[in-house]
Amino acid sequence: MTATTAQRADAETERSARQTKSTRRSDRMAGKRRSSTIIVTAILAIVALYFLVPVYWVFVASTKSTEDLFSTYGFWFAPTFSLWENLSQVLSYDGGVFVRWFLNSLLYAGVGGVIATYFAAAGGYALAKYDFKGRNFVFGTILGGVLVPGTATALPLFLLFSQMGLANTYWSVLLPSLVSPFGLFLCRIYAQATVDNSLMEAARIDGASELRIFHTLGLRILTPALVTVFLFQLVGIWNNYFLPLVMLSDTELFPITLGLNNWLSQVDRLPEFYELTTGGVLLSVIPLGIAMIVLQRFWRGGLTEGSVKA
Amino acid sequence: MTTTPVATGTAERQQPTELRTGKPARARRTRGAARAPWMLLAPFLALFVLTFILPIIVAIGSSFTSVRRSGLFGEEGVTSEFAWFDNYALALADGNFIASIGRMLLFGVVQVPIMIVLATVLALMLESASARWPGFFRAAYFLPYGVPGVIATILWSFLYVPGLSPLFDVAALVGLEPDFLGAGSVLWSIANIVVWSYTGYNMLIIVAQLKSIPVELYEAARVDGASTWRVVRSIQLPLIRPALVLTTVFSIIGTLQLFAEAQVLMKVAPAIDSQYTPNLSAYTTAFAYNDYNVAAAQAVLIAVVAFALSFIFLKLTNRKSA
Numbered sequence: 001m002t003a004t005t006a007q008r009a010d011a012e013t014e015r016s017a018r019q020t021k022s023t024r025r026s027d028r029m030a031g032k033r034r035s036s037t038i039i040v041t042a043i044l045a046i047v048a049l050y051f052l053v054p055v056y057w058v059f060v061a062s063t064k065s066t067e068d069l070f071s072t073y074g075f076w077f078a079p080t081f082s083l084w085e086n087l088s089q090v091l092s093y094d095g096g097v098f099v100r101w102f103l104n105s106l107l108y109a110g111v112g113g114v115i116a117t118y119f120a121a122a123g124g125y126a127l128a129k130y131d132f133k134g135r136n137f138v139f140g141t142i143l144g145g146v147l148v149p150g151t152a153t154a155l156p157l158f159l160l161f162s163q164m165g166l167a168n169t170y171w172s173v174l175l176p177s178l179v180s181p182f183g184l185f186l187c188r189i190y191a192q193a194t195v196d197n198s199l200m201e202a203a204r205i206d207g208a209s210e211l212r213i214f215h216t217l218g219l220r221i222l223t224p225a226l227v228t229v230f231l232f233q234l235v236g237i238w239n240n241y242f243l244p245l246v247m248l249s250d251t252e253l254f255p256i257t258l259g260l261n262n263w264l265s266q267v268d269r270l271p272e273f274y275e276l277t278t279g280g281v282l283l284s285v286i287p288l289g290i291a292m293i294v295l296q297r298f299w300r301g302g303l304t305e306g307s308v309k310a
Numbered sequence: 311m312t313t314t315p316v317a318t319g320t321a322e323r324q325q326p327t328e329l330r331t332g333k334p335a336r337a338r339r340t341r342g343a344a345r346a347p348w349m350l351l352a353p354f355l356a357l358f359v360l361t362f363i364l365p366i367i368v369a370i371g372s373s374f375t376s377v378r379r380s381g382l383f384g385e386e387g388v389t390s391e392f393a394w395f396d397n398y399a400l401a402l403a404d405g406n407f408i409a410s411i412g413r414m415l416l417f418g419v420v421q422v423p424i425m426i427v428l429a430t431v432l433a434l435m436l437e438s439a440s441a442r443w444p445g446f447f448r449a450a451y452f453l454p455y456g457v458p459g460v461i462a463t464i465l466w467s468f469l470y471v472p473g474l475s476p477l478f479d480v481a482a483l484v485g486l487e488p489d490f491l492g493a494g495s496v497l498w499s500i501a502n503i504v505v506w507s508y509t510g511y512n513m514l515i516i517v518a519q520l521k522s523i524p525v526e527l528y529e530a531a532r533v534d535g536a537s538t539w540r541v542v543r544s545i546q547l548p549l550i551r552p553a554l555v556l557t558t559v560f561s562i563i564g565t566l567q568l569f570a571e572a573q574v575l576m577k578v579a580p581a582i583d584s585q586y587t588p589n590l591s592a593y594t595t596a597f598a599y600n601d602y603n604v605a606a607a608q609a610v611l612i613a614v615v616a617f618a619l620s621f622i623f624l625k626l627t628n629r630k631s632a
Contacts, residue, residue, distance in 0.1 A: 132347045
């Protein structure tokens with residue numbers, strides 16, 4: 001993207017260089033274009049400030065001691081730089097419970113994301129490439145699931161899981177995370193557009209079983225869509241709060257969202273929890289922030305191709 | 311939509327093979343093709359039934375049930391009976407619950423358009439030739455989506471609290487004394503957190519659709535001498551309609567689900583009570599009052615309202631385009 005803009009800019013300067021001796025009108029056009037570039041970029045930069053300032057603030061706050069946090073200017077660093085003390089306190093507090101929460105989140109989001117993507121791919125592929133009785137009914141029902149608010153099912157799911165003895169276990173958060181109706185919907189669109197019937201036919205003539213065709217041929221062709229579905233699901237589970245809040249009472253099983261909120265609720269009693277919470281927020285924002293920046297190009301790719309061909 | 315019926319296609323095209331290898335091979339293949347879709351769907355369907363269908367049945371079932379405890383502390387056993395619409399009547403008679411739905415409607419009417427317009431404008435600006443460093447800006451806008459709602463709220467709550475937040479120092483410079491957590495303003499402070507979290511995500515969906523517009527259209531417009539504004543109005547906006555509809559429907563559903571932001575801000579904002587949003591209300595009914603049946607009725611009502619609003623919105627946009 002940046003490369004193409006650079007190319008575009010190069011081409012523009014080249015063109016304007018060639019046109020220097022031509023009419024005054026093209027000069028005016030170039031000037032107009034330059035001023036619109038400045039205006040647009042300035043607006044984009046101001047909006048970027050809005051999105052980045054809170055993250056900047058939490059970074060500054062986590063470098064301060066509790067006294068400095070309240071006595072010094074919030075958008076600038078205090079004379080004493082205590083980031084490392086704060087972070088080591090975050091990591092070691094209560095026997096390293098923060099690390100445990102982080103690993104729990106990683107488990108829920110990572111394992112949940114991978115398996116949910118595989119199931120959504122298999123289902124979407126089946127609905128796109130086979131004609132069978134009840135196909136429309138199954139698809140319609142799943143599509144209805146996209147519109148059901150996740151929090152509406154969480155309460156009854158808790159009642160159901162308590163009866164099955166699953167409440168307050170890893171499974172209670174993991175099992176619901178394995179289903180992504182929206183992911184299945186995306187995979188179906190993508191499979192319809194990209195998986196070629198004649199290719200499947202050729203594989204069949206070679207004697208490959210239907211499941212094998214899906215695993216070798218289907219999954220490979222669906223890869224761009226799978227990345228998108230995986231990312232959606234990963235972020236969805238990582239950000240989920242209501243489901244673990246309803247399901248879990250044991251702090252050992254908490255994901256990071258629940259854990260940090262647990263710390264925040266103690267700041268009234270012990271102000272040192274401000275340090276723990278800001279440090280913990282910083283540590284949890286950094287990995288996902290990096291992931292977002294690195295992965296956003298994949299995100300775009302998968303979605304675009306899906307929507308172009310649909 | 312153009313899927314050819316694979317099972318019948320297989321049978322037809324395999325006629326020559328069948329002649330050579332005899333019937334068993336054909337029978338095995340068609341049976342395999344008939345069973346394959348169900349085998350592929352099975353894991354998804356099993357979990358879908360467990361985590362969507364069954365909870366919905368349980369919710370509807372328990373919303374029509376009432377539990378009666380005999381004895382002073384329920385020690386003489388618990389009986390449940392069919393209660394018709396008693397729980398719904400109780401939920402709807404609860405003025406605070408109705409108020410919370412009204413509050414979310416007000417919230418949605420203001421917040422959703424602001425967010426979608428902002429996302430659209432940002433997407434159009436990023437995709438225009440005038441923008442420098444679009445990759446950097448896109449990443450910056452998208453970053454908050456990776457910050458969980460609870461953490462975003464913790465972050466902003468620090469910025470809303472006087473004494474801790476530098477925003478008050480900045481506001482004092484221009485002579486303002488903002489109160490982010492007052493009864494009248496806290497709803498919009500929550501709206502700000504939601505806008506901050508989801509604008510970049512919606513923007514990315516719109517950008518994806520903008521990128522799918524064929525280059526020839528832009529070239530034709532340039533040949534015709536169309537202005538930038540004209541291109542936006544006549545080409546880009548009509549063609550990104552599906553993305554706008556999708557993001558709006560998701561935002562409507564999300565608005566009615568609002569929970570984490572209000573629950574976390576409750577600790578610093580006395581204006582937020584335990585029934586501030588519909589979901590918070592259902593959560594309180596279930597876990598503070600232990601009344602699962604009324605909570606189930608509330609959950610069903612929330613889902614019905616979300617579904618109805620999405621449906622109305624889709625109907626309206628369909629009619630307009632026809």
